Amino acid sequence: MSTDTNTDNDADTGTDEENDTGGGHCSTPDSDGEVAEEIAIISFERKLPVAEEIREELADEYVAIDILEYHGDVFEEHWGEYDCFVGLMASGIAMRKTAGLLDDKWEDPAVVVIDEELTWAIPLTGGHHGANQVAHDLSQLGAVPAMTTASEAAGKQGIESKAKALDAHVVNGDSTVATNLAVLNDDLDVVERLDGPRAVLVGDDVTVMKRNDEGVVLGTGTVSGVEKGQVLDAWEAALDDLGLDFSDVEFVATATRKESEEGLYEAAREIGAGVVLFEKETLFDHEGPTPSRSKELIGWPGIAEASAIAGGREHELAREKERFDEAVTVAVGR
Numbered sequence: 001m002s003t004d005t006n007t008d009n010d011a012d013t014g015t016d017e018e019n020d021t022g023g024g025h026c027s028t029p030d031s032d033g034e035v036a037e038e039i040a041i042i043s044f045e046r047k048l049p050v051a052e053e054i055r056e057e058l059a060d061e062y063v064a065i066d067i068l069e070y071h072g073d074v075f076e077e078h079w080g081e082y083d084c085f086v087g088l089m090a091s092g093i094a095m096r097k098t099a100g101l102l103d104d105k106w107e108d109p110a111v112v113v114i115d116e117e118l119t120w121a122i123p124l125t126g127g128h129h130g131a132n133q134v135a136h137d138l139s140q141l142g143a144v145p146a147m148t149t150a151s152e153a154a155g156k157q158g159i160e161s162k163a164k165a166l167d168a169h170v171v172n173g174d175s176t177v178a179t180n181l182a183v184l185n186d187d188l189d190v191v192e193r194l195d196g197p198r199a200v201l202v203g204d205d206v207t208v209m210k211r212n213d214e215g216v217v218l219g220t221g222t223v224s225g226v227e228k229g230q231v232l233d234a235w236e237a238a239l240d241d242l243g244l245d246f247s248d249v250e251f252v253a254t255a256t257r258k259e260s261e262e263g264l265y266e267a268a269r270e271i272g273a274g275v276v277l278f279e280k281e282t283l284f285d286h287e288g289p290t291p292s293r294s295k296e297l298i299g300w301p302g303i304a305e306a307s308a309i310a311g312g313r314e315h316e317l318a319r320e321k322e323r324f325d326e327a328v329t330v331a332v333g334r
Contacts, residue, residue, distance in 0.1 A: 036083035036130030178205035215250035217333035219308025231267035234324035253311035308333030
């Protein structure tokens, strides 16, 4: 394809290329519980080496990453073919070229822009439906993911993120405006779990999530600075003891105090599982049978068993906690 830099001005003076000077942290789901899997990087010709650098860095994270050379109609021509567009360009270009294509937040592809210096990764649309996830993954190249969705900006796990982590999908998308506001205001922490057969009557401000699959929950506690390999080895050993493997994992459960433990998150991404964070009060409500010194030392119940019980469908343990490599404690919930 050819580059169209002379006909699409970013301002009253200069071209897109002249005004695109650059300068200036994905698992986030869409409504059906899936993350962005197929990405198109749209780049001006002179920035193609940077686009290739992005593709090489993220290749293992996605099913497909294509590079499309920019021209005036490139977004329109490929709209609907990809889960997310990464515009290696000024945000104004991407905003103008995609604004008229937007139709439904649950169906539209996500759009992220990143500058040539890989300084900022900015989700423009579809933050909860893939853009935040992709922006976070771009942080591997040094870019700062500029999350503007309210829950993520406040460091909280929004409803769509909870759905992905639980391997579920949101049935009634319009309800998430109210429930994400409740998350933001600390009025909603725990997702209620109902098993059927049962009939439930709900209002417009109740978000209904339906499970995608059934599996076990990996309740996990770690030492600070744990490495991905240590976590993976511990999970594999715990699952192998039950005759299970990573494909049987529904999600990983841990405590909110572990939300910055990158090694844990890297391991979860490696096995394609989401991470659910439980508050201290919830874990106290689901304390496990094995004594733990953490209550005495830090005022928290044992994280591995409590989170496995809290997250498990039957609130029961399939395997009590075990410590591996003096770094990772794992319990398995049903």
